[in-house]
Amino acid sequence: MPKRGGGGRGVTQKPSNRDVLPAGAESKDTELFFNRELSWMAFNDRVLQLAESPEIPLLERLKFIAIYARNLDEFFMIRVARLHEQIRGGVARLVPDGASPSDTLDKLHDGILKQTRRHGDAFEKVLRPALAEKGLRILSARNLDAEQRAQVDQRFKEQIFPVLTPLAIGLGRHFPYISNLSLSLAVLLRDPDADEESVARVKVPKELLPRFLPLKGNVFVPLEEIIAQHLGDLFPGMEVLSWGTFRVTRDADFTVSEDAEDLLKAVETELRERRFGDVIRMEVQAGMSPKLLEPLVEAMGLEARQVYEEHGLVGLNDLQSIAFAPGFPELKDPPWVPVTQARLRTDADAPDGGTVMSSMRRGDLLVHHPYESFATSVERFVTEAVADPDVLAIKQTVYRTSDSSPLVPALITATERGKQAVCMVELKARFDERTNIRWANALEEAGVHVVYGIPSLKTHAKAILIVRREGDKVRHYVHIGTGNYNPKTARLYTDMGLFTTDPDIGADVADVFNYLTGFGRPKSFRKLLVAPLTMRQGLLAEIKRTVAAHTAERPARIQMKMNALVDPGIIHALYEASRAGVKVELNVRGICCLRPGVPGVSENIRVVSVLGRFLEHSRIYIFERGPELRCFIGSADLMPRNLDHRVEILAPVEDASLAAQVKDSLERCMADTTSAWELTADGGWRRRLPRAGDEKRWAQGEMMERAQRMAQFQGGRPLP
CATH class of the missing domain: 3.30.870.10 (Endonuclease Chain A)
Structure with a gap:
């Protein structure tokens, strides 16, 4: 196995059992399943659409710019890292859609490059100028006026310069360790006396100082640009030919052995090792000189599909510090104060x-x-x-x-x-x-x-x-x-x-x-569905009972809400329900590997995703069989890891009025025409809009109104 890029551990990791499908879940019908990783990419695209949406307040859109970037960081650290691990280990992962890890990586690279171009444009071309018009300016260091430059010069001298450590690259020197998600400047220098060029790296100390340095008058300046304006102070006697920012993402996944004698020590050890994981991605500022880019790519042993060019600032997840900062209430959603039940x-x-x-x-x-x-x-x-x-x-x-x-x-x-x-x-x-x-x-x-x-x-x-x-x-x-x-x-x-x-x-x-x-392993539970012991069988049994109860005169229905639907066994069962004529309504926030709308297979299945002001996180499973309504809530998504490799609980909601409330909240999400997308048979997500003459529906807004309304009643009568 190759050495881990950029100073890795060089340890071979076996594929996690989370990548192995449960027995009997393999399928030759690859066209019935969407690729898990590409479905996640489509989810993050929906987050990006919120950042691009003109109906949303400006600082809320800036928040979604940061969320998109943070989501992408975690995706590379875990999921993309696992794909690279599978390729290096020669493991052909069995996936329902039939794609190989390498094919998936290629598609991810192409798709994410297109998304990140939109991501950069949304910030640079739309939000940055729009915020400036409202009095909140995120300025480039080169656009500061004389007073602002004086502030920056003083801050650099007193606060920034003392914590900077320029490191030479090449010339017989060991390539410096570059920590996960750290932001750096690559600098091309020329020694005028020797007429030689060299490369150096300067880490941007955003762990110690604000990434966007605040100045008077609601002005923020990127820390890396301030450093770039003062490179002459860091490299006296050298000519600065060019510079560019870059950022690396490392493999941050680990699996603790089930034979670990001391779990606490095992996790602490893995946390220390995590920082040396493989470099999985390098983001570079668009237009970086090849004389800077090529030494970085070579030193970290990266493939072309691991390099991502950013048009604008690198590491926009740091914008959350501005998005969540106090002030400018007119640029944010109206505040929501939760009510007492x-x-x-x-x-x-x-x-x-x-x-x-x-x-x-x-x-x-x-x-x-x-x-x-x-x-x-x-x-x-x-x-x-x-x-x-x-x-x-x-x-x-x-x-x-x-x-x-x-x-x-x-x-x-x-x-x-x-x-x-x-x-x-x-x-x-x-x-x-x-x-x-x-x-x-x-x-x-x-x-x-x-x-x-x-x-x-x-x-x-x-x-x-x-x-x-x-x-x-x-x-x-x-x-x-x-x-x-x-x-x-x-x-x-x-x-x-x-x-x-x-x-x-x-x-x-x-x-x-x-x-x-302790050491007990219950074989059954009275009312709970508990993973990994009884949940899979319990959910499959509920689906089968719903199919058996379905008739034309008394149609049955399945309604589910979750963060992710990946498990092939559950998906097959839902296909069988659809074939039997059962209406299946799925509210899936993120990944969905089920393909709806396939004639003869899933034409009775609808999949809707709701994204908005609040992160949809509830897991709800409802089985409607005539007068019987079985309703469960709990912690589990429908993924192999949740059903087979985690301890999860689903609890029945047996009080009829409470079950009706749960059902009502799910149906509001399915009817949303403000913050919802519907999954099509070809894998696209179509934004749901109200039909002509229909009232616009916003599930989260309706739930806020409902909570306030319920808080005003006592025993069916308005409170005085």
């Missing part, structure tokens, strides 16, 4: 204390974030449990959280008050590993029972279990969600959560925690 608000004055748990005893609760508040539901649920002297134990999963989350510190307080506190921390949550390790160490030091799960599986389930003493018995109070216990993303992602005291669900969640903390 109606039952939790109206139960506050109940005789039994008005806690979340007392509300749960009167019946199941459903919350829908960010329309309804995470703080006054989930966080309140845990903090009240910590303060309740009758609560004996609190158990919680942590996949992604934030440093500001009160939930994890609440477990520490619970331990200090003599309660049993258990936290299942997923150390392998991609790009959140360090945060989770830090939390795990703090929890263990405080006496919380910390569990890292099963090395070969990621624990992606979202569950909280509270055990409370009530008389001579105990009762289980459970929250099962579709999203992470993260207060920041709870304001940005659409997620649902079920609060229930159902004894069967409580017993099932207790079994899941015992599965994660």
